[in-house]
Amino acid sequence: MKNKYKKVYSLAHKSGYRNYTVRDLLDLKGKKKLTQINVVSPEEAAAAELANIDLIITGEDKLQEIRQAAPNTFLTCGIKYTEHESKESITKKCFELINIGVDSIHTNSWNVNFIKYVSDFNIPLQGHVGFVPMKSTWTGGVKPVGKTLKEAIKIYEEIKELEKIGCWAVEVECVPADILAEITKMTQMLTISIGSGSKGDVQFLFAEDILGYHFDSETTPRHAKSYRNFDKIYSTIQTERINAFKKFQSDVELKKFPSKKHSVMADKKELIKFTNLISNLQHGNK
Amino acid sequence: MKKYKRVFSINNDLGYRNYTVRDIIQLKGKKKLTQVRVTNAEEAAAAEEAGIDLLLTGPGPEFSKIRKAAAKTFMTVGVPFIQNPSKRDATKKAFEIIEAGADSLMCQNWNLDWMKHLSKFRIPFQSHVGFIPRRTTWIGSIRSFGKKANEALELFKDIKDIEKTGAWGIEVELVPQNILAEITKMTSLVTISIGSGNAADAQFLFAEDILGQSQIQFPRHAKKYANFEKLMQKIQNERINAFREFNSEVKKNKFPSKKNLITIEKKELMNFKKYIANQNLKG
Numbered sequence: 049m050k051n052k053y054k055k056v057y058s059l060a061h062k063s064g065y066r067n068y069t070v071r072d073l074l075d076l077k078g079k080k081k082l083t084q085i086n087v088v089s090p091e092e093a094a095a096a097e098l099a100n101i102d103l104i105i106t107g108e109d110k111l112q113e114i115r116q117a118a119p120n121t122f123l124t125c126g127i128k129y130t131e132h133e134s135k136e137s138i139t140k141k142c143f144e145l146i147n148i149g150v151d152s153i154h155t156n157s158w159n160v161n162f163i164k165y166v167s168d169f170n171i172p173l174q175g176h177v178g179f180v181p182m183k184s185t186w187t188g189g190v191k192p193v194g195k196t197l198k199e200a201i202k203i204y205e206e207i208k209e210l211e212k213i214g215c216w217a218v219e220v221e222c223v224p225a226d227i228l229a230e231i232t233k234m235t236q237m238l239t240i241s242i243g244s245g246s247k248g249d250v251q252f253l254f255a256e257d258i259l260g261y262h263f264d265s266e267t268t269p270r271h272a273k274s275y276r277n278f279d280k281i282y283s284t285i286q287t288e289r290i291n292a293f294k295k296f297q298s299d300v301e302l303k304k305f306p307s308k309k310h311s312v313m314a315d316k317k318e319l320i321k322f323t324n325l326i327s328n329l330q331h332g333n334k
Numbered sequence: 335m336k337k338y339k340r341v342f343s344i345n346n347d348l349g350y351r352n353y354t355v356r357d358i359i360q361l362k363g364k365k366k367l368t369q370v371r372v373t374n375a376e377e378a379a380a381a382e383e384a385g386i387d388l389l390l391t392g393p394g395p396e397f398s399k400i401r402k403a404a405a406k407t408f409m410t411v412g413v414p415f416i417q418n419p420s421k422r423d424a425t426k427k428a429f430e431i432i433e434a435g436a437d438s439l440m441c442q443n444w445n446l447d448w449m450k451h452l453s454k455f456r457i458p459f460q461s462h463v464g465f466i467p468r469r470t471t472w473i474g475s476i477r478s479f480g481k482k483a484n485e486a487l488e489l490f491k492d493i494k495d496i497e498k499t500g501a502w503g504i505e506v507e508l509v510p511q512n513i514l515a516e517i518t519k520m521t522s523l524v525t526i527s528i529g530s531g532n533a534a535d536a537q538f539l540f541a542e543d544i545l546g547q548s549q550i551q552f553p554r555h556a557k558k559y560a561n562f563e564k565l566m567q568k569i570q571n572e573r574i575n576a577f578r579e580f581n582s583e584v585k586k587n588k589f590p591s592k593k594n595l596i597t598i599e600k601k602e603l604m605n606f607k608k609y610i611a612n613q614n615l616k617g
Contacts, residue, residue, distance in 0.1 A: 081585055081587075083581050083584050083585075085577065085580075091570060092573060094570070095570060095573035095576075096577050098574045098577075099574050099575075099577030100581060101577055101580075101581055102581075192596040195596070195598050195602065196602060197602050197605045197606055197609070200602070200606045200609075201606070201609055204606075204609075204610070204613075224595075224597055224598035225595045225596065225597070226597070226598050227598060227603070227606060230607060230610055234610060234613075241590075244596070245594075245595045245596070246587060246589075246590050246595075251589070251590070255573075255577075258576050258577060258580050259572075270593075270594065271594050271595075271596075272594070273580070273590075273594065275576040275577075275579045275580055276572055276575075276576040285565060285569070286379070286380060288560055289380035289545060289560070289562075290380045290384050291384075291559075291560070292384075292544050292559035292560035293370065293380055293381050293384030293541075293559075294384040294385070295559045296384075296386075296539060296544050296557070296559055297368050297385055297386055300366060300368050300537040301366060303366075303532060305532075305537070305557055306527070306529075306532050306555065306557075309554075310529070310554065310555045310556070310557065311511040311529070311530070311531035311532070311555070312478045312481065312508065312509075312510045312511065312529075312530075313510050313511055313531075314480065314481050314482075314483075314486065314512055315481070318481065318482055318483045319483075319510075319513065319516075321483035322486040322487060322516065323516060325483055325484075325487045326487065326490060326520070329487075
């Protein structure tokens with residue numbers, strides 16, 4: 049069977065297979081709509097690869113396991129910016145992630161000078177504009193950004209700056225759909241929409257929203273869609289776990305477990321010899 | 335309803351527990367206890383809910399979540415011997431784990447002198463005898479331990495040595511049931527059987543075996559009470575199908591739809607388009 053993935057060298061010079069290179073993604077702008085999912089576990093990553101999701105993104109926490117679970121999917125990784133006070137420190141972290149096998153780095157709330165510095169190493173970078181949770185105090189809280197001309201211009205300027213630096217893509221979060229439609233035409237970068245309508249080059253969602261589990265809030269965000277109810281599935285499974293442990297507990301109490309087939313026995317002769325040895329030992333001690 | 339008692343943990347946190355170490359020692363010969371080894375918060379919470387008496391886990395990054403998920407169950411945590419090459423290192427690591435909320439430590443493969451040292455700090459710990467996976471090379475293979483009288487005597491001496499260090503309990507792995515039955519009567523330690531029959535003070539199993547998702551070939555001494563391997567595969571298929579549906583809806587322009595959008599007033603949009611057109615002229 050022909051491998052549906054292409055042979056590539058990773059940024060760390062390891063050979064492997066991937067669905068896309070950065071170049072492929074740039075060439076697909078305006079031609080093919082892509083999907084990106086934020087995954088937090090190897091299970092989600094493996095499922096995304098099997099479902100032919102185009103791009104996956106994750107944080108540093110389980111990066112290694114996630115890379116192994118979806119070895120052929122273009123993977124972007126975010127860096128906790130508050131852990132890096134200098135451009136050298138953040139570059140070092142980028143190199144570490146590259147050695148684990150990431151294909152691109154998400155710059156989120158970085159100092160723009162750090163983004164420039166890292167970009168000079170030709171590391172593929174994805175930026176983030178619009179509603180950026182960690183910067184949301186500047187935009188007035190959890191709400192859309194870009195509904196006024198002034199805000200829309202600010203977004204446009206930020207995007208142009210990232211483009212000039214050399215980012216290949218930009219996540220655009222909670223921006224009016226019409227604004228993103230205009231901007232997408234005006235930039236060579238791929239625009240990645242989350243809550244910003246259907247005109248981005250890439251449609252992005254969190255796996256937790258697609259699957260329908262709610263860690264932080266009661267409901268799925270307005271811009272997202274749940275395709276399953278994993279809250280319910282997980283609670284069913286937890287009940288299964290509790291019941292299994294209860295059965296074990298009661299089996300032990302009722303002496304049903306362990307039974308003969310779970311145990312080994314010493315021959316009667318050896319047992320008698322053993323008790324004799326012990327009683328000799330104890331007499332000797334006295 | 336299950337009752338918990340108010341206790342201070344060893345790190346001086348005030349909380350609730352099902353047992354203190356003294357309770358466990360006093361229950362020897364009176365009540366059969368259960369112990370389950372858990373590796374994540376879900377298993378820990380389920381075990382507490384099910385009324386499992388004792389929990390065992392490792393000191394990895396999951397530990398703080400596991401402690402929170404089963405805050406009221408007597409919890410023993412393994413102290414890896416191989417990363418701690420001196421008595422001082424091992425004690426330091428032990429303190430770290432105690433500080434994180436352990437009620438007791440598992441000193442598997444530890445040097446006896448170190449256990450005696452730990453005991454001087456009045457830290458409760460259990461140890462391990464019989465078949466010890468890491469010591470397989472000394473007994474030649476993965477096999478039961480103590481079927482011959484001489485080996486059983488060796489086992490008895492091991493247990494007596496550990497009793498003298500000040501341990502409260504001892505995991506006894508793959509030992510003949512009738513041998514452990516004799517030894518349980520002759521030691522003050524709480525004996526914890528895994529694969530050593532039903533005559534011990536406590537019965538121990540791995541959560542992964544109980545749930546039927548063993549990481550290794552299913553051991554003869556264990557029993558499956560659920561088929562989580564199958565269940566997890568079913569859930570993984572749900573994940574794959576959910577992602578597939580999302581993928582296909584995006585490609586068919588079905589998602590996002592109008593209700594997922596943020597709109598902008600026509601006037602503001604027109605102004606923005608003008609601005610962009612000007613930028614182009616300048617550019």
